[in-house]
Amino acid sequence: MIGYQFMGKMHSHAYRDMPFFFKTSVKPVLKAISGRKEEAVRQAAEEFGWESYETDWRKMIEREDIDVIDIVTPNHTHAEIAIAAAEAGKHILSEKPLALNVEEAKQMYDAVQRNNVVHMICHNYRFAPAVQYAKKLIEEGRIGKIYHIRANYLQDFIMDPSFPLIWRLKKEVSGSGTLGDIGAHSIDLARFLVGEIGEVSGMMETFIKERPIADLTGGLSATTDLKEYGEVTVDDAVAFLARFDNGAMGTFEATRFAGGNRNKNKFEINGENGSIRWDMENMNNLDVYFTDSPPGLQGFRTINCTEEEHPYAGAYWPPGHIIGYEHTFINLIHSFITGISNNEATAPDFQDGVINQKVMEAVEQSALNKKWMKIQI
């Protein structure tokens, strides 16, 4: 694994826990973790349970005892690492967004295809049992032709103007702001559940233009005593309209300025025969409505997706004994490892990463040019 911040901890945990809950023919071994600061990465190795560490990621790729590279570094490094890993024949899991832009993303996808390695992008929310069950209901036609999706991803952790200028707020490191960090998740969920997006009209905004400069290597909780200010070069908030290839309408909004919404990743989908609602903050629940319920008995029902009928839920605890955020990663890792052991494609893969990136780039272009932009897949 390359990187050791928040997502490094999360992925490490998922590799450790996955075999406890799932039987797979190959099991992950936590060989090595890499990071530039020796003391920090040494500590991370110990804390997260890795056998060894490296201070240069290229060493990881050279090592013959490593079959899988997991990329949890800041976004601007994804492409170089992934391409090198692919060339070395390693299977790759990359954090999202796949890259800084479509061009980079395509190069990554080319590399993994050329080298025939298993590749996956870490859109973990697909792997909530409730979301997987929503997918199943949609595929079975239970809500019919889809008319609408409205997806919001609302956070509030940078509302304070004294929150420092972390790497996620610098375009050269992160590519974009809320759009790539959380909007990307909504885009991925929408594509997973509704289908491909044909065109978008977007708007973006940076509410706080300058922030105190912090050590850019710091994680989410970086703090600073510095009095110097630097420019925020990414979006604080983004909203866009979308038209899907199948005719559905989409409205999307992602922001880090929605006070009181800590991690409100939610969507509602309306089809001709029913509707589905999901909200990450109560991620075990799925609200479902069917138009064919008897008159008088129609209403959204709240399903606690902890039964064996709900994908992945059977691996955990009895009905009603809920799971949390980290389990979306455990399920994703299960899918990734299964893909590796069967040498099968996984989803979402780097192709999804490319398409998600295309949607994001179209949103940015649209916001800049103030017109609708088409997405060419």
Add this chain to the structure above:
Amino acid sequence: MIGYQFMGKMHSHAYRDMPFFFKTSVKPVLKAISGRKEEAVRQAAEEFGWESYETDWRKMIEREDIDVIDIVTPNHTHAEIAIAAAEAGKHILSEKPLALNVEEAKQMYDAVQRNNVVHMICHNYRFAPAVQYAKKLIEEGRIGKIYHIRANYLQDFIMDPSFPLIWRLKKEVSGSGTLGDIGAHSIDLARFLVGEIGEVSGMMETFIKERPIADLTGGLSATTDLKEYGEVTVDDAVAFLARFDNGAMGTFEATRFAGGNRNKNKFEINGENGSIRWDMENMNNLDVYFTDSPPGLQGFRTINCTEEEHPYAGAYWPPGHIIGYEHTFINLIHSFITGISNNEATAPDFQDGVINQKVMEAVEQSALNKKWMKIQI
């Protein structure tokens, strides 16, 4: 009152009930109701408690015992009636949208100004105590500078393709579809709470293109045995992005194709110091979040707006004894009658109607031309 369908019943009730709950120096007297079909309007007069009826609305305007004209007819008649009423010196309450287009709306506004009559447009949702209280909190600066409003008005009553082609689905009668019928309410609430909208980018869709032809004078529940089909000439759904003059971002969506949402008129507003959420289906409640709550104790609180601190609530029942949809009209009528008795302006008035119409027209133009449109007030 001119018109006697769903809104005719609602307004009649509000005139009757208002004096029971509120003390006003002048009290409404239900002199006459008008409609083209004598038997139907006669019945309505009796059922709704009007002293007399007319079959030609021009008679109403000629009558000297009538001081106030309330227009609850289909949209394409609003302008002619309102202008005639204004010329005759009657005070006017008009249902929304004010007119078929901006041009008509302006003529109406000119007429009421020229004739110095009290005028009001029936955006009743402003008058829910929770919404009035939200306004108060915003005006007091409790949530600070506003970053976001996301407003949805979701219904599902025409999802069935066999639902007939009522007048609300014909552009020449209604002007627009969901946009003018329910989207207009969201626009009005946003302008009331956030401020004026500067530009919009919109999209519109008609999911069911043809429907069985029905008697166009029928109300919401019109049915038909006819086998003939006619074209739906208005939008089934509309969504748009908005930039407010004060820099806030808005996302709006109105649809009649969101299964399970009977009358889900809701919004969330995020400001620098807090957030506010409201949902018509639980209209007595207001969810409020403040960033200055102590760490650990931050969260949306649900206020049951039935206390004397909540505007209009003191006129009704003790705390926790909730009111309903009809009370928004009773409160609005109280405001209208108070305006008349004091010869003061009321809000929302025809000027609001004109501006709301401008926003709607900009949304339509934007959807047609696929570009952002500015609103000139």
Add this chain to the structure above:
Amino acid sequence: MIGYQFMGKMHSHAYRDMPFFFKTSVKPVLKAISGRKEEAVRQAAEEFGWESYETDWRKMIEREDIDVIDIVTPNHTHAEIAIAAAEAGKHILSEKPLALNVEEAKQMYDAVQRNNVVHMICHNYRFAPAVQYAKKLIEEGRIGKIYHIRANYLQDFIMDPSFPLIWRLKKEVSGSGTLGDIGAHSIDLARFLVGEIGEVSGMMETFIKERPIADLTGGLSATTDLKEYGEVTVDDAVAFLARFDNGAMGTFEATRFAGGNRNKNKFEINGENGSIRWDMENMNNLDVYFTDSPPGLQGFRTINCTEEEHPYAGAYWPPGHIIGYEHTFINLIHSFITGISNNEATAPDFQDGVINQKVMEAVEQSALNKKWMKIQI
């Protein structure tokens, strides 16, 4: 109508509004209202729309132009007024609890039976469309044999120790405290929905033993400047276990000391085939669960009981346009007036009042003697 406080206003409103929403063969005429304080009752007559007033309730009973007596006075006067009204052949609606004790209640019931008048007790919550629909589902066997009811009626309006000693807090005037005032509603709902109660084990508590003395004729909002304190002689809170004749278990709790619960009248019923939940604060909604939903799709569904399938809802507004607390009274008055016009029994009637009183008396006895008490019907 005899009495003119909170419930006087509520009943007056219901008599006025009922004919607007419902067609009935006889229509209520608001002949006279009665109260001891002339100025106050004169004002009430005007405000509530009564043709005349009396300062001695006996005059009301003597008047030949009055067919119906509605009793909304403090509880200790119900029996005398009702018996006199019955002897005079008037139909009677009485507020709950029916009387101070079972003995009085029985005398009232004897009187109305002997004189063959229509009688009703004002347990309005039965008349929420959602509750009526729950009754229908239960009668149709949709949830099967009932195992459980848990009913809470939680308020908080007297938590402040400086809240005055209103009549509802004096046993000689009110009979009991929370038990008779709000617990009685839960008992009535449970009997309506589940069946008769066989035995109870209860506990009662008075948390604030002394309060400032107020004018006992004051309503809910009585205030006082007096420095004198008097004893609270009724229960602040009551809880009891119940065994129903059909084997169901019941847990009941009523309190005025549950901070944040303004008028939380709620219940959940569990049967062998499903469950039902209701909460007055969202009174239009009914939550329903069926065990025969397909595996994976089981969950409580929230029905917005505003459709024509839901009893009484068709008389009001389109689906999703909610009604409020006062509509439970309008529906009840409709049932009462229909009973009078058909000379039919209504429900809940004085017999229900007697049985409810027996349950309350058993709870009080049980709390006093610390043992289970049986209810003999």
Add this chain to the structure above:
Amino acid sequence: MIGYQFMGKMHSHAYRDMPFFFKTSVKPVLKAISGRKEEAVRQAAEEFGWESYETDWRKMIEREDIDVIDIVTPNHTHAEIAIAAAEAGKHILSEKPLALNVEEAKQMYDAVQRNNVVHMICHNYRFAPAVQYAKKLIEEGRIGKIYHIRANYLQDFIMDPSFPLIWRLKKEVSGSGTLGDIGAHSIDLARFLVGEIGEVSGMMETFIKERPIADLTGGLSATTDLKEYGEVTVDDAVAFLARFDNGAMGTFEATRFAGGNRNKNKFEINGENGSIRWDMENMNNLDVYFTDSPPGLQGFRTINCTEEEHPYAGAYWPPGHIIGYEHTFINLIHSFITGISNNEATAPDFQDGVINQKVMEAVEQSALNKKWMKIQI
């Protein structure tokens, strides 16, 4: 660890995950797991990650490389194992209920005291961050003197009459039914948050008297092909009233016959200055109400207890990224291991187990004798 069913899996997971999230001076090593069926326990050892296994629990106690005994066996074996383990100087974690009855529980408590080992009972719900935060608020006096607790623990997994006669339904193995299995959790939470219970009045019911006989060693999901039926000798449901030593009133209900409630462990506490609500199915949230909020702004606020101010939450993910059921065990194990490393008492310990058992026994006696029973601590 002795036992390897549902709770065996859960505890194993918690021992593995705890050191990942928490720094402790000693770390658990998974030495051995024990069970009577060799093949099953061998598999469990492998699946759960134990170094070795035993088929006789006495061997575990003899082993010198084992310092801690974790008892997750059926209830009738707790006492014998715990006493033997204590005599051998092992620290002990026992599943709840502590024993079959008070007598056994006392012997266990005597044994651990006599041998000066660290002891803990596995009431995991105390360790939800939201519950810990509720405790903190109560201790700080934020809700003042407590008036009420109403606690429900509702499940539905044995509603189907064909569900087999598992060991939890046989009194000689489990001691009691819902009372000891889930009611015990509510009792423990109430004692933790409100204080000691002085007296109770209870009722118990067995709705399904006979069930198909299953292999009694089977876990929650035991199935059977047998046609033979056996008697259910424990309670399906229990409810009781309680008076706390500090004057608070309690109402408790635990049942496995509340359809639609998979694992609804919830409570509401009302104090003189505020209220607190919690529901395991949304276990990250705590609803809090304060009477000193400004008029107009009073209401229950929903706190997502995932911030660093919320006990244990800081060990996991960023705010809004929720945790699940299993984390209550991880937190509990952290507390247990910390207790061992510091040789300090932990809570809840065997003394709590004894007192909880006394409350349960009093409830049973009360239900049998139909009178209030006092609890002597």
